[in-house]
Amino acid sequence: MINQRFVVSISPHIKNGRTVRRMIVTTIAALAPAALWGFYQFGLDAVALVAVGITAACGTEALISRLAGKSSSLSDGHAVLTGLVLALLVPAGVPFWLVIVGAVMAILVGKMPFGPLGGAPIYPALVGLLIVATSWPNEIKSYVQPTTAPTELKVEGAADAEFPRDAVFIDPSDEAEYKTADLFMGKQVGPIGAISPLLLLLGGLFLILRRVARWQAPFGFLVGMGVAAGIGHALDPGGCASASFHLFTGSAMFGAFFLCTDWSSTPVTPWGMFLFGLIGGGLAVLLRIAGLPYGAVPWAIVIMSLATPIFDRITPTPFGKVASHA
Amino acid sequence: MKTLTQEFTKGLWEQIPPFRLVLGLCPTLAVTKSLEGGWGMGLATTFVLVCSNLFISALRNVIPPKVRIATFIVIIATFVVITELVMKAYTPMLSETLGVFIPLIVVNCIILGRAEAFASKNGIGRSLLDGFGIGFGFTLALAVLGALRELLGTGKLTMFAQANLDLTIIPLGEGREFLFKFMVDPPGAFVCLGAMLLLMNLISERSARSKAA
Numbered sequence: 001m002i003n004q005r006f007v008v009s010i011s012p013h014i015k016n017g018r019t020v021r022r023m024i025v026t027t028i029a030a031l032a033p034a035a036l037w038g039f040y041q042f043g044l045d046a047v048a049l050v051a052v053g054i055t056a057a058c059g060t061e062a063l064i065s066r067l068a069g070k071s072s073s074l075s076d077g078h079a080v081l082t083g084l085v086l087a088l089l090v091p092a093g094v095p096f097w098l099v100i101v102g103a104v105m106a107i108l109v110g111k112m113p114f115g116p117l118g119g120a121p122i123y124p125a126l127v128g129l130l131i132v133a134t135s136w137p138n139e140i141k142s143y144v145q146p147t148t149a150p151t152e153l154k155v156e157g158a159a160d161a162e163f164p165r166d167a168v169f170i171d172p173s174d175e176a177e178y179k180t181a182d183l184f185m186g187k188q189v190g191p192i193g194a195i196s197p198l199l200l201l202l203g204g205l206f207l208i209l210r211r212v213a214r215w216q217a218p219f220g221f222l223v224g225m226g227v228a229a230g231i232g233h234a235l236d237p238g239g240c241a242s243a244s245f246h247l248f249t250g251s252a253m254f255g256a257f258f259l260c261t262d263w264s265s266t267p268v269t270p271w272g273m274f275l276f277g278l279i280g281g282g283l284a285v286l287l288r289i290a291g292l293p294y295g296a297v298p299w300a301i302v303i304m305s306l307a308t309p310i311f312d313r314i315t316p317t318p319f320g321k322v323a324s325h326a
Numbered sequence: 327m328k329t330l331t332q333e334f335t336k337g338l339w340e341q342i343p344p345f346r347l348v349l350g351l352c353p354t355l356a357v358t359k360s361l362e363g364g365w366g367m368g369l370a371t372t373f374v375l376v377c378s379n380l381f382i383s384a385l386r387n388v389i390p391p392k393v394r395i396a397t398f399i400v401i402i403a404t405f406v407v408i409t410e411l412v413m414k415a416y417t418p419m420l421s422e423t424l425g426v427f428i429p430l431i432v433v434n435c436i437i438l439g440r441a442e443a444f445a446s447k448n449g450i451g452r453s454l455l456d457g458f459g460i461g462f463g464f465t466l467a468l469a470v471l472g473a474l475r476e477l478l479g480t481g482k483l484t485m486f487a488q489a490n491l492d493l494t495i496i497p498l499g500e501g502r503e504f505l506f507k508f509m510v511d512p513p514g515a516f517v518c519l520g521a522m523l524l525l526m527n528l529i530s531e532r533s534a535r536s537k538a539a
Contacts, residue, residue: 101506109517135508 024077026212030203038192041146042092046192050087056103057083064112085125088193093142102128118264122305183248194254204257213261216273221256224281255297265305272311280304337459343436345526350436355515362484364472366420368465376457377405382445383453398441406431419488479510
């Protein structure tokens, strides 16, 4: 009898000699262009917010590891990634304390109770983001006028300005003011790191080519958003913006490539990943139309993450499986 | 066998309901939006618990074992209805705050749990002390949880809304919206409860370790 030994572990499962740390560094590198574009568009405030976010996340993780008497897991870089993603998903005008609270909550509530890495049922940065977004619904919408943007984008105040953002598309008639090319090139108002669909797309493709992420979930998410927005637009052009508008604004691209591809909070099987993305994308459009005050894409992905165990039951047929063993 | 004092004090720490028995979580999560909701719910539950413990203990040799749960529910429901009507009459605002969770005391597992596990096996005196202890522990836990959430979420502490007894701890002004509204939202209850559980476990672990050393 062969002495079989199985190692039971949680995702990520893909093994090719690379370390978790290198996968996280690759993810951060893939985010870098979009982040740099955000820094260029929103100036030093954006840089400072990202620095604050990363520092707060790392500090919290180090502190909790110390209090819990565990060896610090800082070196795998996940705290850096969490802080970075959180800061990239808020607008450049938010106060510093908001990012700090968000980063602390992301690590304290979203990550550490579930183990150091790979156990979080919801993407930790999203936990932090949505906690601060529900606590301070006005501050989270402190959008800032970017350096290069079409002149007709008027940003006055925050919450009442009519510009694309990850929120209810209050008035789709505004859509005519925005050229799809401008939106795609990142000349728009939005969260620091999520305004450039082009750079996020390139970063996402880099991740997929480096095999850090799989293509199914992002593809499904974009298809889901596109189809849902297309149907909505065809049925009611006054109530739902077109598919390209939905896909190129808010944190849609960011969500597709960087949030839907998290290792621990999304399904692991190909069909599971695709359906996760597809339904998530449709849900995001639905939440935007039906009226969430903020963060349709983050909410959609969080809700889908909670259903991940169900998607994980969709397993491919094992090679050589027969109907029964009689 | 515990001493009579221990029967009472066990409910305050060793078997404090929401944290140690981890029972009665539904009202714990739902009504602790404010300090008032916390202690109001706690005292209402205490009254029902003490009375039901008393009656079930007194009738424990008469109740047929096969229908004991149904009998317990009838006894508990009687006192819940009394509580509900009295609260509606004398503390209408508190009654409105707690809403449907007052009638739901009937199915609160702390009460049925104490009836099944304690009152139906012990004498009247011990059952009364057990009821008071567990009830006060529950009240204490809910009040602390409610105070914490209300303070973080709204900056106030509502003692008794009907008599306008509330303290403003964090004064609010224009542009000073630093309050953590998440804490009064339902998910904030889970986070707060988790934090309290962690704290309790930490303290008892520390004290156990210092005893062993």
